[in-house]
Every structure is written in structure tokens, then in C-alpha cells.
Amino acid sequence: MDNFELEIKTAFLEEATQLLADAEQCFLNLEVSRGDPSILDQIFRLAHNLKGSAKAVGFDELSDLTHHLESLMLEIKNKKLLIDPHTIDLLLRCNDHIRMMIAELKLDLRAHFDSNFLLSEIEELMKSSVRETPNDFALNVNTLVDKARVVQALDIKNQKHAPTTASEDSIRVSFLRVEKLLNLVGEMVILQTLLKEQAFQEEMPHFRRGMDQLGKVTKEVQNISMSLRMIPLKQAFLKMQRIIRDTAKTLEKKVNLEMRGEDTEVDKTLFERLSDPLIHLVRNAVDHGIESPETRIKAGKPEMGTIILSAAHHTGYLHIEIRDDGCGLDTARLQKIAIERGILKSGTILNDREAQRLIFASGFSTKTEVTDISGRGVGMDVVKANIEQLQGEIQIESVIGKGSCFRLILPLTLAIIDGLLVRCSSQRYVIPLTQILESVQIGSHNVKFATGLGEILLLRGENIPLYSLSSLLQLPNDKKIKKDNEGVAVVIKTQKKSFALRVDEIIGQQQVVIKALGKELKNVKGFSGSAILGDGCPTLILEPQEIVQKYNTQSIATEAERMVS
Amino acid sequence: MSDIQNSQKNEQTRYLRFSLGAEEYAIPLLNVKEVIARTQTTPVPHTPSYFLGLMNLRGQIISVIDLGKKLGIKPRESFETVFIICELGEISLGVMVDSVNSVLTPDQSQISTKPDVETGIHPDFITGIYHKDSKLVLFLDVVKALSVEDQLTAQKAV
Numbered sequence: 001m002d003n004f005e006l007e008i009k010t011a012f013l014e015e016a017t018q019l020l021a022d023a024e025q026c027f028l029n030l031e032v033s034r035g036d037p038s039i040l041d042q043i044f045r046l047a048h049n050l051k052g053s054a055k056a057v058g059f060d061e062l063s064d065l066t067h068h069l070e071s072l073m074l075e076i077k078n079k080k081l082l083i084d085p086h087t088i089d090l091l092l093r094c095n096d097h098i099r100m101m102i103a104e105l106k107l108d109l110r111a112h113f114d115s116n117f118l119l120s121e122i123e124e125l126m127k128s129s130v131r132e133t134p135n136d137f138a139l140n141v142n143t144l145v146d147k148a149r150v151v152q153a154l155d156i157k158n159q160k161h162a163p164t165t166a167s168e169d170s171i172r173v174s175f176l177r178v179e180k181l182l183n184l185v186g187e188m189v190i191l192q193t194l195l196k197e198q199a200f201q202e203e204m205p206h207f208r209r210g211m212d213q214l215g216k217v218t219k220e221v222q223n224i225s226m227s228l229r230m231i232p233l234k235q236a237f238l239k240m241q242r243i244i245r246d247t248a249k250t251l252e253k254k255v256n257l258e259m260r261g262e263d264t265e266v267d268k269t270l271f272e273r274l275s276d277p278l279i280h281l282v283r284n285a286v287d288h289g290i291e292s293p294e295t296r297i298k299a300g301k302p303e304m305g306t307i308i309l310s311a312a313h314h315t316g317y318l319h320i321e322i323r324d325d326g327c328g329l330d331t332a333r334l335q336k337i338a339i340e341r342g343i344l345k346s347g348t349i350l351n352d353r354e355a356q357r358l359i360f361a362s363g364f365s366t367k368t369e370v371t372d373i374s375g376r377g378v379g380m381d382v383v384k385a386n387i388e389q390l391q392g393e394i395q396i397e398s399v400i401g402k403g404s405c406f407r408l409i410l411p412l413t414l415a416i417i418d419g420l421l422v423r424c425s426s427q428r429y430v431i432p433l434t435q436i437l438e439s440v441q442i443g444s445h446n447v448k449f450a451t452g453l454g455e456i457l458l459l460r461g462e463n464i465p466l467y468s469l470s471s472l473l474q475l476p477n478d479k480k481i482k483k484d485n486e487g488v489a490v491v492i493k494t495q496k497k498s499f500a501l502r503v504d505e506i507i508g509q510q511q512v513v514i515k516a517l518g519k520e521l522k523n524v525k526g527f528s529g530s531a532i533l534g535d536g537c538p539t540l541i542l543e544p545q546e547i548v549q550k551y552n553t554q555s556i557a558t559e560a561e562r563m564v565s
Numbered sequence: 566m567s568d569i570q571n572s573q574k575n576e577q578t579r580y581l582r583f584s585l586g587a588e589e590y591a592i593p594l595l596n597v598k599e600v601i602a603r604t605q606t607t608p609v610p611h612t613p614s615y616f617l618g619l620m621n622l623r624g625q626i627i628s629v630i631d632l633g634k635k636l637g638i639k640p641r642e643s644f645e646t647v648f649i650i651c652e653l654g655e656i657s658l659g660v661m662v663d664s665v666n667s668v669l670t671p672d673q674s675q676i677s678t679k680p681d682v683e684t685g686i687h688p689d690f691i692t693g694i695y696h697k698d699s700k701l702v703l704f705l706d707v708v709k710a711l712s713v714e715d716q717l718t719a720q721k722a723v
Contacts, residue, residue, distance in 0.1 A: 183624030427608070473610035515626045517619075519656050524611055530619055530626045538607045538619040538626050551611070 005058075009109055012057045014172070016102050019046050024095050025238050028245065031088045037077075044073045050098075062101055065115045068122045069094050075126055085249075090125060092242070094118055175268065178228045182415075185225045186513055190536050192218045229415060230265035233311050233320070236275055237262045240282045240309055247286040254293055254303055255286055260310035266318055267413035273390055274320075274410070277383045281322045281406050282307065284379070289326030289404055299401065301325065318412055323405040329398040331355035338364065356396045360384045390414065391434050414514070419531070419541065421510050422490065422503040425475040429503075430512055430531055430541045437491040437498060439506060442466075447489070457489050457500045464491060468502045469542075472551045473526075492544045501544055510534075514541060525550045580669040582702055583649065583662040586638045589702045590662075591669055591695070596707050598650040598657065600665050620659055622650060629659035630711055653708055660711070669702070671695050676704070 026043045033039060047070040054063035069091075075081040097118055104111040192214060199211040237259050248255040266274070290296075290305035297303055308323040331352050338344035343361045350358075358364060362381040387394050392410035419430035420439070440446065446458045447466060455466040466489055469475075489500040512531035517524075526547040527540045580591035581600075606618035606629050615634035619626050629648060633640055641663055648659040676693045690710035695702040 180625070185624070187621075187624035475610065517626070518628050518658075520628050520658065521609065521612075524609060526611070527609070530607075532621050532624065532626070536621055537605055538621045540607065540609065540619075 006109070009057050009059075009105075012053050012059070013102055013106050015053060016050060016098075019050050020095060020099050020102065021235060021238070022046055023050075024092070024242060027088055027091045027095060028238075028241055030083060030091075031085070031245075040073065040077045044070065044077060047073055059105065061113050061115060062098065062105075065094070065098065065101075065118065068119055072122050072126060081125065081128075087125065090118075090121055094122070173228075178225075181225055181228070182513075183515070185222050186532060187536075189218055189222055190532070190534065193534065226413070226415070227265075229268050229413070231268055231271055232263045232265050233271070234262040236271060236278060237309050237311075239275065240278060243279055243282055244286055244307060247283050248290075251287060252292065253286060253290050253305060255290055255305045255307055258306060258308045260308065261312045262309075264311040264313060264318065266410075267415060269414045270318075270390060270410065270412075273386070274408075277386045277408070278320070278322070280379055280383050281408075282309070285322055285324040285326070285404070285406075289324035289328075291327050295327075313412070316412065318408075318410045320408040320410070321405055322408075323403065325403040328400040328402055328404050329356050329359070329396070330400055334358045353396075356398055359396075360394075391417075416511055416513055417541075419510055419512050420490070421507040421533070421539075422469075422488075423505040423507055424469045424473070424503045427473075427475060428507065428533065428537075428539050429469070430510070430539055431490060431492075431501075431544060432528070432541065433509065435493055435544055437493045439488050439490045440500075442487045442489050442502065455502070457491075459491065459500075464489075464498055464500050466500045466502055467548055467552055469547075470502075470504075472501075472547050474551075490544075494545055499544075499548060501548075512539075512541070578670075580671065580702075580704065581649065582666045582669050582697075583647075584641075584664045584666060585633045585636065585662055586641045588638060589666070589697075589700055590705050591702050592649075592651070592705050592707050594668060596651045596653060598652045601648050601650065603646045603648055603661065617659075617661055620648070622657075622659075625657070627657050627659050629661055631661045632710070633661070633663070635711065651707055653711075658711065660707075669695070669697070 023043060023046045026039050026046065030036070030039050030043070047066055051063050051066035051070055054060075054066060072081070072091075076083060076087065081087060097113075097115060101111075101113050101115075104113070192211075196211050196215060199208045202208070241257050241259075244255055244257050285307050286305075290307070291299070291301075293303045296305065306325050308321070310321045310323070312319050331350075332355075334355050335344060335348075335350060335358065338358045338361065339346045339348075341364065343358065343364060344350075359380045360383075364380065384394055387408055387410070390410055391414070392408055395407040395409065396404065397407070398404035418433040420433055420436055422429055422431060440457070440459065442457075448456050448458065450456060453465070455468070457464040457466040487502050487504050488506050489502055490506075491498055491500045510533075512533070514529040514531060516529055517527065521527075526543055528543045529541045530538050531541055533539050579594040581594050581597050582589060582591045584590075601622070604620055606620045608618040609616060609628075615631045617629040617631045620629050621627075627650065632638075645664050646661055647663075647665050648661055649665065651658050651660055676695050678693060690706045691703050692706050693704040695704065
């Protein structure tokens with residue numbers, strides 16, 4: 001395969017992914033709108049585009065399937081076929097299959113697929129439609145006429161297509177290029193700061209005024225380039241629509257989804273990692289939240305349950321809410337189950353808020369039976385961990401019988417973190433502020449040494465293990481540092497036991513832009529990335545728990561002993 | 566396919582010639598993104614000794630390798646060290662060498678294959694030898710010579 005072929009194939013796969021996302025949305029809308037002709041037109045166009053491009057770049061199996069799909073769409077368009085849930089289901093399954101094909105092709109351009117089961121289903125469906133129309137000839141004419149119209153439509157597709165996919169003119173840019181731009185902008189800011197300091201020492205008014213202007217422009221450029229990483233949540237929300245539909249169908253519930261603030265923008269990296277927790281919460285809302293239609297009617301609620309997905313920015317944070325009008329969390333029942341499962345000691349009295357948070361305990365499940373959808377008791381603890389990994393938190397509001405609301409509060413970007421800049425030997429490191437509980441000056445009164453245990457930090461009656469960062473990282477010993485009574489202990493927040501790291505000095509608190517380490521360093525543990533400090537020097541961002549787990553082994557201790565003796 | 570076969574197809578392959586200690590080496594110019602004067606690097610703990618550290622190349626963080634140390638070449642007393650920034654597929658790497666000398670456009674006939682030497686070191690990374698003014702210039706396969714991922718993986722396994 002030559003380069004050109006490779007390039008067009010890759011480009012096609014990118015395009016196809018977008019087309020499929022659009023198509024899925026259309027199918028779902030089709031079900032709600034019961035065959036709005038404009039949506040049908042759009043799907044038809046999408047299928048046609050996909051078929052044409054697939055054929056052009058030589059993915060014949062793909063073009064074959066889309067060809068059949070196109071014919072099926074034509075039948076629907078000509079009202080030869082009713083839009084019933086069965087048809088929509090088949091369409092969605094075809095969409096899934098094509099998506100799978102695209103995903104496979106991305107990995108291996110020579111992949112082959114078996115689509116016969118879908119093809120035969122499509123054929124069957126088409127046959128049934130033919131039987132319904134007694135006049136075969138009429139059908140053909142209709143088809144011909146419509147083809148002509150379609151060709152016409154395709155001719156003007158360039159003008160027509162644009163407004164349906166994006167409301168603004170846009171271009172597709174690779175994330176790598178955006179990253180490069182951000183790197184350079186970061187560097188520009190550093191240089192600009194350096195120059196600005198110079199400008200204050202110079203007696204040149206024009207230079208100083210110029211520098212002031214440059215400062216403003218730089219700030220603007222920085223803001224704009226940061227915003228390039230942001231993408232609207234819409235795509236994630238649309239995915240939820242599909243999941244709600246499928247889950248509700250399996251459980252024979254009726255659920256309506258409302259979306260609010262889907263244009264809210266989030267950082268791309270955050271966006272990618274939000275998807276799993278969101279899926280889980282939405283599934284739970286359908287499974288545990290919304291009641292069956294009968295129960296709802298008995299309770300005097302409308303038969304159709306409602307789930308509201310909303311997103312908004314609040315004071316530097318992103319809030320995402322998953323709200324349902326279902327049965328709410330039964331705190332008494334939660335406590336009972338927690339006691340049965342040994343998560344809670346019997347006799348413990350919790351307030352409603354604490355009881356609601358029981359669902360985050362690992363191994364907790366209110367379901368007695370394991371289903372496809374939920375009940376295995378793994379889940380909410382994972383969701384919570386995922387969200388915490390993103391430096392966010394989950395809040396629950398729930399009123400029994402009225403419904404629940406899960407609110408995710410997340411930082412707007414993962415690209416910038418607040419960090420504590422520390423010095424250890426001659427090196428500087430950044431510790432993420434979210435992982436730090438507090439820091440204390442070390443003295444002989446609060447640090448004791450015990451052979452076999454190592455150094456212990458006494459903090460308000462607690463005994464916290466104290467590890468020396470410089471020996472964990474095997475930094476060359478700084479001779480000036482006296483043994484016990486100097487340095488600062490940084491207490492690290494963990495899920496289990498807390499511990500402290502001994503550093504030489506705290507330089508200050510600082511916001512840093514996280515930069516990933518190169519692939520050549522992927523096996524070096526203990527660092528979550530690097531950052532460039534104000535003076536242009538690179539520094540490492542520490543992952544304290546990993547460092548202690550990885551490097552605080554017996555072997556290192558003995559090695560240190562050998563070195564001392 | 567080795568670099569020699571590659572360059573036979575394209576006779577105009579150009580190489581960047583540089584010094585390490587008293588020896589001279591060359592790497593394909595296509596791998597070279599730029600050459601800069603030595604700048605400050607930040608060491609990364611728990612990496613091999615030839616891993617010099619991280620540098621800031623206009624906002625991009627790049628790992629720098631001390632090639633002399635990696636190949637076990639005796640260092641020469643010199644203050645003039647430079648970083649050659651190499652692009653190896655997805656990875657950008659800085660390579661510290663003593664000095665950069667010139668760009669070579671050797672004629673294929675001037676390149677001889679390496680002699681079979683029985684040594685403990687595996688000289689896989691040497692792809693050919695070129696004689697220039699009674700000096701030897703060894704052509705390096707950069708990816709093999711640095712074998713960065715292998716080395717760091719091995720480090721982890723220890």
C-alpha cells in the first residue's frame with residue numbers, strides 16, 4: 001500500500017467516524033419524530049456519502065453494506081416501509097456494525113468482515129415491504145424518480161450539507177498540532193515575562209509601551225489557544241441518548257431524555273475520560289431510578305419517566321447533572337443492605353446524606369439479581385474513583401419517591417493543575433495540590449526514628465510514616481542537610497493510610513501546565529508528567545503514592561544501608 | 566532493510582557528521598530536526614546513567630541522551646557539547662555529542678560494510694564505515710544505537 005492510498009484511507013476513516021455519529025443521532029430523532037422527511041433526507045445523504053467514499057478508497061465490504069442500507073432508507077423514504085421500532089433497531093444495529101468495522105479498519109486497514117447476517121435482515125425487511133405494495137412496477141418508478149431527486153439533492157449537497165452538520169464554519173485540525181501550538185504559546189509567555197522584567201530597567205518609553213501591548217496580546221493569544229482544546233459536551237450527551245434508549249427497552253421502561261447546556265465546552269482530555277462514568281450514572285438512573293410504567297402510574301406519576309442531563313460552568317468548575325424523576329434513594333433500605341453485606345456495623349446511625357453515600361462503597365449493590373445492566377456491585381465505587389482521578393467530586397441529592405440527582409463537579413481542564421513546588425537536594429519537583437493534606441515543619445519534637453519502622457511523623461496524636469523523597473528518588477545526598485531537624489514534611493492524602501514525604505524546602509504554590517512525558521519514559525514510574533517553570537526549566541510532576549509503592553522496597557533500604565557502611 | 570540498502574536506492578542520502586571523544590560518527594540527516602547548543606537539563610530519577618534528563622525545546626519537553634556514555638566512548642575534555650534533536654517516528658529525542666562537524670554526502674562506493682569484529686558489544690547500530698581524509702566515520706542506525714525503549718524497559722524489570 002503506498003503512502004497516498006494510506007493517506008486517503010485514514011482520511012476516510014476519520015470522516016466516517018463523524019458521519020456515523022451524525023447518522024446515529026438521526027436514527028434516534030427518527031424514532032421520536034416518526035419519519036420527519038428532512039431527517040430521512042439527511043440519513044439518506046449520510047449513507048450515500050459513506051457508500052461513495054468507501055467505494056472510492058476501496059473498502060468494498062463497507063460500501064456493499066452501506067449500499068443496502070441506502071436502499072433500505074429509500075424504501076422508508078418512499079413510505080414503502082413503516083418506521084417502527086424494529087426498523088429503527090435494525091438501522092441502529094447496522095450503524096453499530098459499521099462503527100465496529102471502522103474501528104477495526106483503523107487498527108488494520110486490511111481487516112475483513114462478515115456482514116451477511118445484517119444483509120439478510122435488510123433483505124427480509126425489504127421483501128416484506130415489497131409484498132405490501134401490490135404493484136412492483138410502481139415501486140420501480142418511484143425509486144427511479146426518487147433517485148433523480150436524490151442526484152439533484154446531492155448536487156447541491158455542498159451548500160446544503162454544511163448547515164446540517166455544523167452551525168459554524170469549521171476546520172478539522174489534529175490534536176497534535178494544537179498541542180504544538182500550546183507549547184509554543186507557553187514558551188512565548190515565558191519569554192514575554194522575561195522581556196517585561198528587562199523593560200522595567202530600561203529608560204525607553206516606546207519599548208515599555210510596546211511591552212505592555214505585547215503583554216495584552218500574549219494573554220489573549222494564550223486564552224484563545226487554550227480554548228482550542230475545548231469541545232462541546234454535546235457528543236457525549238448524544239451517546240447517552242442511545243444508552244438510555246437501549247437500557248429502557250431492555251428493562252421495558254419508558255424514559256424521555258432532556259438535555260440542557262449540551263453546548264458547554266470541556267477540555268478534550270477530560271471529555272474522553274468522562275464518558276465511562278457518565279454511561280454508568282445514566283444506566284443507573286434508568287435501572288435504579290426510573291420505575292416501571294405500572295409502578296409510576298400507581299404512584300400518580302406520568303407513565304413516561306424523565307431523565308435530565310444538564311451541564312454548566314460555575315465559578316471555574318464544570319457541573320454535570322444527571323437528574324431523574326424516579327423513586328429516589330431509600331436510605332433506610334441502603335443502610336439495611338450495607339449492614340447485611342458487612343459494609344456497615346449494625347447499630348450505626350447515619351444521617352440521610354451519609355446513608356446516600358453508601359452506594360459508593362465498593363461491593364455495594366441493592367440488586368438481588370445480577371443483570372446485564374447492573375447489580376454486580378461494581379460500579380459506583382469505580383465511578384467515584386474515576387471522577388476523583390479527574391480531580392472532581394460527586395454530590396447526591398435525592399428525595400425518596402421524587403427522584404435523584406447526581407452532580408459531578410469537575411475542573412474545566414486537566415491541562416493545568418495547582419501544584420506545590422518543592423526543593424529536594426538540588427532538584428525542584430511539583431506535587432499536585434489536590435493530593436496534599438498539609439505540610440509541617442520537621443523538628444526533633446515531631447519526628448522520631450525507630451529501627452524497623454523508619455521515620456515517624458507525630459501529627460496530632462497520629463503516627464504517620466515519613467519517607468525521604470531524596471532517598472526514594474535516589475538523589476545525590478546534599479551534604480549541607482543535617483539529619484533530623486530540617487526540612488518539611490508534606491502529608492499526602494490517600495484513600496487508605498496517609499503518609500508524608502520529607503522535602504528540603506517548599507518553594508511555593510504554582511499553577512503549572514502539564515506536559516506528557518515522551519514514550520521513551522513510559523516505563524519510568526512515579527511521575528505523572530512534566531511542567532515548565534517560570535524560568536524555562538523543565539520539572540517533574542510527582543505521583544507520591546506511586547513513588548512510595550514503587551521505590552520504597554526493602555531492596556532499596558538494604559542498598560542504602562550498604563552505602564552507609 | 567538496513568540503511569545501506571536504503572541509501573543504495575537513493576544515492577544522495579546525506580549524513581550529519583559529529584564527534585564523540587576522538588571518534589567520528591554520522592547519522593542520516595533526515596532524522597535530524599535541529600542542532601542546538603547544550604542547555605540545562607533536569608535529571609529524571611530511576612533512569613540509566615546515560616539518560617541526561619529533560620530539556621525545554623521551545624515549550625516541548627524532550628528527553629536527552631548522552632550518546633558517548635551510551636556507546637561507552639571515553640569522553641574528551643571539552644566544553645563544547647551540543648544537542649542534536651532527532652525525530653524518530655513519534656519520539657523526539659535530544660542526543661548529546663561533543664561537536665557537530667559537517668554534512669556528508671558520501672558516494673556509495675566510499676562506504677564499506679563494517680568488518681566482522683569479535684567483541685562483547687553488539688555493534689548492530691553501525692551500518693557502515695566511511696573513510697574521510699584518513700579518518701574513519703561510522704554510520705549509526707540511530708534507533709538501534711539509542712534503543713531507548715528497550716533500555717528503559719530493562720531498567721524497569723531489574
